[in-house]
Amino acid sequence: MQERLHLQNHPGINPQPFSSKVLSIIEDSIILEQSYCYPKGGGQPGDTGTLSGQGISERFTEVHARELIHHPVNDVSTFKIGQVLDCTIDVPRRNSLAITHTAQHIVSAMADELWDATTVGNQLGTEESRIDLLFDDKTKFSQQVIQDKVNEIIGSNRSVTVANWTADEILTDDRVRNRSFVSRILERLPSHVEHMRVVNIEGIDICPCAGSHVDNVSQLTQIEITRIKQKGAGKIRLYYTM
Numbered sequence: 001m002q003e004r005l006h007l008q009n010h011p012g013i014n015p016q017p018f019s020s021k022v023l024s025i026i027e028d029s030i031i032l033e034q035s036y037c038y039p040k041g042g043g044q045p046g047d048t049g050t051l052s053g054q055g056i057s058e059r060f061t062e063v064h065a066r067e068l069i070h071h072p073v074n075d076v077s078t079f080k081i082g083q084v085l086d087c088t089i090d091v092p093r094r095n096s097l098a099i100t101h102t103a104q105h106i107v108s109a110m111a112d113e114l115w116d117a118t119t120v121g122n123q124l125g126t127e128e129s130r131i132d133l134l135f136d137d138k139t140k141f142s143q144q145v146i147q148d149k150v151n152e153i154i155g156s157n158r159s160v161t162v163a164n165w166t167a168d169e170i171l172t173d174d175r176v177r178n179r180s181f182v183s184r185i186l187e188r189l190p191s192h193v194e195h196m197r198v199v200n201i202e203g204i205d206i207c208p209c210a211g212s213h214v215d216n217v218s219q220l221t222q223i224e225i226t227r228i229k230q231k232g233a234g235k236i237r238l239y240y241t242m
């Protein structure tokens with residue numbers, strides 16, 4: 001699998017342009033020898049941006065990955081294998097997603113803290129994001145209570161740091177919430193993955209995550225929970241903007 005170089009950069013805001021050789025062209029996508037783009041996954045949309053140089057200036061749409069990181073473009077015919085290009089990631093979009101993503105950790109942590117609710121899904125967006133929460137008793141849920149609690153934390157000064165932990169370290173640390181749920185996710189990882197990146201919001205939450213985050217919660221703006229949807233037995237879908 002191609003190395004996910006975006007993981008090396010924390011905070012995940014203000015990604016720098018980088019150069020790379022075109023390794024191959026697969027269907028509508030350019031594969032670079034190395035890429036710092038975030039590929040869609042874990043509820044966070046992939047980066048978009050521009051590939052330029054050698055007479056080329058082409059936008060790429062949402063980056064995605066399996067083994068290789070794909071940068072989809074409108075017209076692959078102008079690209080050649082071996083050429084070196086500059087890749088510029090759309091900074092405002094990435095920054096907005098890193099902010100929204102960091103807030104998601106806090107909302108999920110507070111839902112656990114207040115009501116033992118587990119986050120079972122999320123989809124981040126630059127306009128609106130959503131989180132699916134699973135409750136034993138969802139009548140306890142209060143939109144105002146969680147919004148106030150999250151905004152109080154956003155108004156504080158807490159660092160957001162990353163570290164690499166083994167699965168064992170993750171599953172035996174009491175500060176990691178919903179460890180039975182996390183354990184099911186870790187089981188699906190390929191066996192060669194020995195360490196996972198763990199994101200630590202000082203005093204609030206520790207969880208394994210490969211997404212983009214800020215490095216201090218004071219960089220976040222206040223959240224507004226705009227609406228909720230009942231999603232069947234025990235589940236609430238919560239929408240928020242920032």
Ligand SMILES: [Zn+2]
Pocket residue numbers: 101102105199209210211212213
């Ligand atoms: Zn995250």
